[in-house]
Amino acid sequence: MELILQRKKFQTFISVFHILMKIVLAVSSVVLGGLLLLLAFIGIMPSEKMVVLLEKGEIQATLNIGGVKLVLSDQVLNSFQFDKALIIALLLLCIFYIVLLLWITYCVQSILKGLKINQVFTMKNSKYIEWIAYGFILMSLTIKFTQTMTIYLFDQIFSLSYFMEKSQWIKAISYDFFSIHWSLLFGGVVIWIISRIFKYGVFLQEEFDTTL
Secondary structure, three states: OHHHHHHHHHHHHHHHHHHHHHHHHHHHHHHHHHHHHHHHHHHHOOHHHHHHHHHHOOOOOEEEEOOEEEEOOHHHHOOOOOOHHHHHHHHHHHHHHHHHHHHHHHHHHHHHHHHHOOOOOOHHHHHHHHHHHHHHHHHHHHHHHHHHHHHHHHHHHHOHHHHHHHOOOOOOOOOOOOOOOHHHHHHHHHHHHHHHHHHHHHHHHHHHHHHO
16 A cells, blocks of 8 residues: 555656656747747848847846846947847857757656656666766856856947946956866766666666576
8 A cells, every 4th residue: 555655656746747847848949949040030130230120129138147137237238239240159059058958858858758657777767867967067067168158248249348347346357268067067977877877777677587
């Protein structure tokens, strides 16, 4: 009786988590589609027409740095310089992380799908866990670069360095593009070790089945 109850609880947990992963996949896919359309629109549209469209509308921009939300003033927004290459670079960075998120979410969903039919120690699951680990490791090596590059691109588009140095509160601004997110790297290594354990578990299970 206790075993049946625990199994039902586990299956409910798996089902709920599976639905959440589907929602994340759906939302991420919509965002990715929107970014790709925007990238194509900016790539095709001449820079002169983009400037005219931006001048007709109202530009609003905020910058989030370490949990601090900065709303740019009208003076800074009026210094907006449309540079197609910089905008495309910013969109490509966003697309890269959305694709990475989609890949990790897909792997998690595939593992949950296997667990729903009681497939735990399988080569597929160990492979998916290994891919998740590589995703975290890749993220740990690129996330600081992406964050710094995003701020740098905002700086170039809105001349933020000029206004901050002009305020006399800041003497100079420098960018550190090459840095590692150690928490994500550690998490990726731990997940990779778990994938190795899963592979060994599959080997033991196959060996046990063979002896029977």
